[in-house]
Amino acid sequence: MDINTVRSAVTVVVMVAFFGILWWAYRPGHKARFERDAMLPFDESGDDASGNGDTSKGTRP
Numbered sequence: 001m002d003i004n005t006v007r008s009a010v011t012v013v014v015m016v017a018f019f020g021i022l023w024w025a026y027r028p029g030h031k032a033r034f035e036r037d038a039m040l041p042f043d044e045s046g047d048d049a050s051g052n053g054d055t056s057k058g059t060r061p
Helices: 003-025 028-038
Strands: none
Touching: 003 028
């Protein structure tokens, strides 16, 4: 197996992965979810990833 064959195979695999990610990201069905996720940093409901409701992390007393 020649090194150029390996390089060509890797190029094809990366291109397929790239277009797969593009297809996944720009599907119309995901738009509502991505818009909701984009607003998470501005959510003031007090819910955080740890689930304990402590929003005082990163603030000085």
